[in-house]
Amino acid sequence: xxxxxxxxxxxxxxxxxxxxxxAEELARVSERSIKKLPTLxxxxxxxxxxxxxxxxxxxxxxxxxxxxxxxxNFSAKGSSVSKGESLKDTALTLEAMGADAxxxxxxxxxxxxxxxxxxxxxxxxAGDGTHEHPTxxxxxxxxxxxxxxxxxxxxxxxxxxxLHSRVARSNVLLLHTLGAQxxxxxxxxxxxxxxxxxxxxxxxxxDAVLPKSDVVMMLRVQKERMNAAFFPxxxxxxxxxxxxxxxxxxxxxxxxxxxxxxxxxxMEIAAEVADSxxxxxxxxxxxxxxxxxxVLYLLLGGEIAQ
Amino acid sequence: xxxxxxxxxxxxxxxxxxxxRILGAExxxxxxxxxxxxxxxxxxxxxxxxxxxxAVALPGxxxxxxxxxxxxREDAETVQTGTQSAARGGYTAVHAMAxxxxxxxxxxVVEQVWRLGLEFGHCDVQPVGAVTVGLEGRQLAELGAMxxxxxxxxxxxxxxxxxxxxxxxxxxxxxxxxxxxxxxxxAQEPRLTEGAQMNEGVVSxxxxxxxWPAVAEEAIIARDxxxxxxxxxxxxxxxxxxxxxxxxxxxxxxxGWNITAEVTPHHLLLTDDLVEHSPxxxxxxxxxxxxxLRTRADVEAVRAALADGTIDIVAxxxxxxxxxxxxxxWSAAAMGMVGLETALSVVQEAMVDTGLLDWAGVAQxxxxxxxxxxxxxxxxxxxxxGAPANLTLYDPAxxxxxxxxxxxxxxxxxxxxxxxxxxxxxxxxxxxKPTVLxxxxx
Numbered sequence: 001x002x003x004x005x006x007x008x009x010x011x012x013x014x015x016x017x018x019x020x021x022x023a024e025e026l027a028r029v030s031e032r033s034i035k036k037l038p039t040l041x042x043x044x045x046x047x048x049x050x051x052x053x054x055x056x057x058x059x060x061x062x063x064x065x066x067x068x069x070x071x072x073n074f075s076a077k078g079s080s081v082s083k084g085e086s087l088k089d090t091a092l093t094l095e096a097m098g099a100d101a102x103x104x105x106x107x108x109x110x111x112x113x114x115x116x117x118x119x120x121x122x123x124x125x126a127g128d129g130t131h132e133h134p135t136x137x138x139x140x141x142x143x144x145x146x147x148x149x150x151x152x153x154x155x156x157x158x159x160x161x162x163l164h165s166r167v168a169r170s171n172v173l174l175l176h177t178l179g180a181q182x183x184x185x186x187x188x189x190x191x192x193x194x195x196x197x198x199x200x201x202x203x204x205x206x207d208a209v210l211p212k213s214d215v216v217m218m219l220r221v222q223k224e225r226m227n228a229a230f231f232p233x234x235x236x237x238x239x240x241x242x243x244x245x246x247x248x249x250x251x252x253x254x255x256x257x258x259x260x261x262x263x264x265x266x267m268e269i270a271a272e273v274a275d276s277x278x279x280x281x282x283x284x285x286x287x288x289x290x291x292x293x294x295v296l297y298l299l300l301g302g303e304i305a306q
Numbered sequence: 307x308x309x310x311x312x313x314x315x316x317x318x319x320x321x322x323x324x325x326x327r328i329l330g331a332e333x334x335x336x337x338x339x340x341x342x343x344x345x346x347x348x349x350x351x352x353x354x355x356x357x358x359x360x361a362v363a364l365p366g367x368x369x370x371x372x373x374x375x376x377x378x379r380e381d382a383e384t385v386q387t388g389t390q391s392a393a394r395g396g397y398t399a400v401h402a403m404a405x406x407x408x409x410x411x412x413x414x415v416v417e418q419v420w421r422l423g424l425e426f427g428h429c430d431v432q433p434v435g436a437v438t439v440g441l442e443g444r445q446l447a448e449l450g451a452m453x454x455x456x457x458x459x460x461x462x463x464x465x466x467x468x469x470x471x472x473x474x475x476x477x478x479x480x481x482x483x484x485x486x487x488x489x490x491x492x493a494q495e496p497r498l499t500e501g502a503q504m505n506e507g508v509v510s511x512x513x514x515x516x517x518w519p520a521v522a523e524e525a526i527i528a529r530d531x532x533x534x535x536x537x538x539x540x541x542x543x544x545x546x547x548x549x550x551x552x553x554x555x556x557x558x559x560x561x562g563w564n565i566t567a568e569v570t571p572h573h574l575l576l577t578d579d580l581v582e583h584s585p586x587x588x589x590x591x592x593x594x595x596x597x598x599l600r601t602r603a604d605v606e607a608v609r610a611a612l613a614d615g616t617i618d619i620v621a622x623x624x625x626x627x628x629x630x631x632x633x634x635x636w637s638a639a640a641m642g643m644v645g646l647e648t649a650l651s652v653v654q655e656a657m658v659d660t661g662l663l664d665w666a667g668v669a670q671x672x673x674x675x676x677x678x679x680x681x682x683x684x685x686x687x688x689x690x691x692g693a694p695a696n697l698t699l700y701d702p703a704x705x706x707x708x709x710x711x712x713x714x715x716x717x718x719x720x721x722x723x724x725x726x727x728x729x730x731x732x733x734x735x736x737x738x739k740p741t742v743l744x745x746x747x748x
Contacts (some may be wrong), residue, residue: 081493086633086634087634087638088633088634106635106640108635108636108637109503109514109515109589109636109637110513110515110588110635110636110637111589111635111636112588113587113589114587114589114590114634114635114636116587128514129514129515129637130514130515130516131513131514131515132514134331140527164514166514169512169514192510192511192517193506193507193511193517193519194507194508194510194512195511197508197511198511198512245367260584286394
């Protein structure tokens with residue numbers, strides 16, 4: 001594996017499977033009453049969050065703590081960053097503190113690539129702008145594998161704002177690597193112009209794709225897109241691309257529903273669909289901690305004490 | 307090559323430039339007197355002389371598109387350092403763009419910049435005037451006052467911003483006819499490029515960076531060509547970057563309309579995939595520029611257009627930025643690249659070594675025609691007796707490793723760092739006076 005985890009595209013099939021298998025092993029440990037492992041004792045993990053994301057930060061924090069790493073949370077709000085300190089100076093500060101891994105969330109696509117130029121530790125991308133969110137894709141793949149068995153040949157439909165979605169980018173790359181067939185469904189305004197070069201199928205018609213899906217992953221529609229003429233109205237979006245009860249009924253019986261959260265209930269997903277037994281949304285959160293443990297463990301070269 | 311002074315008497319301020327190949331022709335000598343070329347042909351030994359060592363002699367280069375940053379951003383560049391950089395690159399005249407602070411939208415500011423150029427004397431500085439007050443695209447600046455000022459402004463541009471209001475653009479095109487001016491348009495439809503970060507295409511889609519679509523350039527160029535034709539005005543199009551723009555300009559010129567266009571050295575050589583894969587790492591803002599680097603097909607199209615005359619000239623769009631404005635995440639970084647000191651080498655790499663242009667063609671596109679568009683009477687003249695001795699001596703056989711630390715420019719934001727480029731400017735002469743000798747400022 002690379003020293004960093006910045007793009008899902010950097011993972012070979014073997015790397016990806018190693019992470020998923022390691023996560024399985026760690027999940028068994030998590031079922032014990034004492035969840036903590038001494039693996040990363042004495043190592044320092046910095047959560048560097050330039051964007052508010054309590055869910056993701058907590059997930060990484062729990063993962064690092066279960067591996068006994070020291071965790072420093074560095075949030076941009078109220079710090080020197082909000083006073084105009086550059087990413088480079090922040091990086092040099094972390095470097096001086098001896099961070100072994102930096103988990104970065106940033107609103108600018110590519111910020112983790114830049115950070116990797118300035119720190120010696122491992123950089124883990126916890127979401128960069130509209131680029132990627134590789135640990136989300138890993139936890140999604142992990143959740144799918146647990147529900148469906150393998151991923152080879154599985155048909156995964158990703159629905160929503162692909163253009164601005166880091167979750168979609170990472171999922172397309174990782175699922176392709178793992179042998180799944182991905183179909184993106186969105187209004188044409190929310191697809192990149194070059195989406196035909198991606199390793200996936202594309203459709204504008206959710207109803208045509210649903211019956212052929214083993215997994216339907218709904219993406220969050222950001223409020224700001226609603227006011228920028230990407231689609232005429234929330235209601236029209238919801239009618240054409242929302243996963244409501246009727247559409248849910250047309251999915252194959254064993255197909256599952258996913259959402260990276262946070263959800264707009266009633267917009268891209270109906271509440272009863274989100275809460276159904278075939279929804280993995282809560283599992284995804286739990287699996288997030290496990291997969292992030294596996295990533296930190298593998299990047300920092302820890303050992304699992306049996 | 308060095309300057310030898312042997313007083314053999316009777317020669318006044320005469321200077322012999324020995325062993326140069328004019329536009330790449332057979333070696334000969336030049337005698338320069340009183341700032342003019344006095345004679346071409348073998349010269350007797352002795353006298354004050356410079357040995358050209360077989361270098362190619364070109365008419366002094368003229369840049370129609372330079373950002374000197376003064377007044378306002380003297381941390382990035384000054385008239386002094388910018389013109390030193392120009393001289394090092396073989397330029398004897400530069401057009402200083404108007405997007406300074408304060409904006410060059412009054413006679414006072416253009417005269418200030420023009421006087422600073424005169425004072426330092428590394429090359430001539432011809433200020434460009436803003437088209438609209440404060441570059442804000444709402445009200446015409448006092449174009450006539452700038453034209454009538456000591457700076458004699460003939461090129462007007464809101465470069466950095468597009469004059470996107472069609473009525474305002476029409477009026478500007480019409481108005482400058484009264485003093486033989488030209489509007490140089492930065493073609494960028496603003497609504498189509500809100501938050502744009504790089505060329506919209508395969509790479510932007512993968513990298514999740516907001517796209518700058520080719521159509522945003524092409525739509526403005528098409529509109530402006532039609533406007534210029536309608537009112538019978540002269541239009542110049544800055545930094546053409548797409549294959550579609552080339553087709554539109556080719557069509558407009560076929561109608562006989564009075565349109566000229568420029569391409570930058572970086573758009574002749576570099577492509578958008580450098581944002582994803584380069585020795586400098588992914589998302590390195592050293593490649594962030596406006597208009598953005600495009601695709602290989604666009605590079606091929608602008609090269610062919612420069613070769614066949616559809617694109618008239620090479621202009622650098624030299625855009626200095628301090629280190630801290632580039633050592634950031636991509637979206638926070640400033641757009642632009644320095645270009646004066648590498649322009650001729652890049653043109654050799656992209657156009658001469660590929661067989662698309664000979665040295666006479668380079669002289670047309672980097673000196674003669676830019677001087678004509680800018681109405682600079684003393685520049686871009688053929689190398690012949692009686693012409694001002696504005697000359698660039700260039701050794702195309704040299705290879706130069708680009709080292710930003712060696713630049714005369716105050717800024718280091720070059721995309722060519724670490725690349726080996728062909729050729730080297732060995733000397734530059736401004737009205738007979740060397741501004742650069744042996745590659746160094748005099």
